[in-house]
Amino acid sequence: MTDQREYLKQKKRVVIKVGTTTVTYPDTGYINLDKLEKFVRILINLLNKGKEVIVVSSGAVGVGRQALGMKHKPETEAQKQMCAAVGQGRLMMIYEKFFNEYSQLTAQVLLTKESIVNPECRKMARRTFEELLSHKVVPIVNENDVISMDELAYGTIGENDTLAAYVADLVGADLLILMSDIEGLYTDDPRKNEKVRFIHTVAKIDESLEKMAKGASTDSGTGGMTTKINAAKIATDAGADMVIANGENIYTINEIMNGKKVGTLFLSKEHSIGQENEIAPETPQYRRSAKKLKKVRGMSVIDLGTEL
Ligand SMILES: Nc1ncnc2c1ncn2[C@@H]1O[C@H](COP(=O)(O)OP(=O)(O)O)[C@@H](O)[C@H]1O
Numbered sequence: 136m137t138d139q140r141e142y143l144k145q146k147k148r149v150v151i152k153v154g155t156t157t158v159t160y161p162d163t164g165y166i167n168l169d170k171l172e173k174f175v176r177i178l179i180n181l182l183n184k185g186k187e188v189i190v191v192s193s194g195a196v197g198v199g200r201q202a203l204g205m206k207h208k209p210e211t212e213a214q215k216q217m218c219a220a221v222g223q224g225r226l227m228m229i230y231e232k233f234f235n236e237y238s239q240l241t242a243q244v245l246l247t248k249e250s251i252v253n254p255e256c257r258k259m260a261r262r263t264f265e266e267l268l269s270h271k272v273v274p275i276v277n278e279n280d281v282i283s284m285d286e287l288a289y290g291t292i293g294e295n296d297t298l299a300a301y302v303a304d305l306v307g308a309d310l311l312i313l314m315s316d317i318e319g320l321y322t323d324d325p326r327k328n329e330k331v332r333f334i335h336t337v338a339k340i341d342e343s344l345e346k347m348a349k350g351a352s353t354d355s356g357t358g359g360m361t362t363k364i365n366a367a368k369i370a371t372d373a374g375a376d377m378v379i380a381n382g383e384n385i386y387t388i389n390e391i392m393n394g395k396k397v398g399t400l401f402l403s404k405e406h407s408i409g410q411e412n413e414i415a416p417e418t419p420q421y422r423r424s425a426k427k428l429k430k431v432r433g434m435s436v437i438d439l440g441t442e443l
């Protein structure tokens with residue numbers, strides 16, 4: 136098939152999810168201020184073009200962990216929740232600061248599984264999003280980690296790829312962008328297997344595709360590609376296209392919105408009719424030459440250097 140993405144230019148309501156690896160420096164845990172500032176400018180520019188944007192931002196646990204000086208990933212649920220409580224405020228403070236430079240209002244929206252599955256909560260959440268968007272406020276969403284636990288009635292979503300897809304469904308978004316620490320979906324995890332091929336377009340999520348998607352292989356990542364495939368199912372069923380792209384260069388968001396062929400595009404139910412998955416015929420050069428290993432919080436990962 137020909138991967139023509141010009142139509143992405145017409146997208147109006149966009150949910151953009153940034154993972155911890157995009158928001159913070161993975162090796163120190165500190166907020167990547169430079170990238171966050173650029174991200175905010177990109178978002179404001181999209182608003183200026185007449186788009187509606189909803190941000191789903193991870194990073195609360197990572198930022199809290201760094202602020203508290205914890206050297207290791209929080210071990211208990213309570214530690215994780217403490218980190219999230221500390222980090223969420225700091226994260227919002229930075230977002231607010233950058234958005235304020237353009238007199239742009241933001242809103243913190245903390246959701247639980249209950250907000251998604253309980254019809255009454257769902258109705259309220261949807262109504263709040265609509266009200267915020269109609270007042271040109273940018274919602275910044277995260278899971279309410281402090282009360283999201285398995286044992287409690289509120290339940291847990293557990294990671295933000297799925298949360299972002301639920302939000303896309305809830306607000307009737309026409310595009311969901313997941314900014315990850317990798318440029319999209321490969322036929323296997325490239326951090327473990329160098330002989331991988333890039334998947335440009337997914338029209339159909341079948342068992343073989345699901346097997347290609349593995350979990351996270353860095354200390355700061357949460358769901359890896361498994362949760363992104365799950366997110367893709369929710370978003371595409373709800374009528375939104377979804378793109379996974381690399382948050383390393385945050386300007387990639389502009390390329391996606393300009394219809395450039397970057398990242399892996401998952402076609403919505405409607406757009407997938409008569410289309411097939413498009414997989415690159417061979418391993419990209421930068422993957423074949425990726426030899427250097429670097430430490431990311433104690434994990435060995437392939438350093439892609441500047442070749443990306
Ligand atoms: N088939 C695959 N293609 C690409 N990445 C994969 C695949 N399977 C597993 N992964 C892993 O998923 C990771 C991205 O997810 P994750 O660690 O949750 O980070 P983020 O929150 O930034 O998206 C990649 O760094 C990679 O190691």
Ligand SMILES: N[C@@H](CCC(=O)OP(=O)(O)O)C(=O)O
Binds near residue numbers: 154195294358
């Ligand atoms: N709610 C958590 C996010 C969990 C999560 O999904 O993180 P990530 O895999 O970095 O997107 C936090 O803010 O730290």
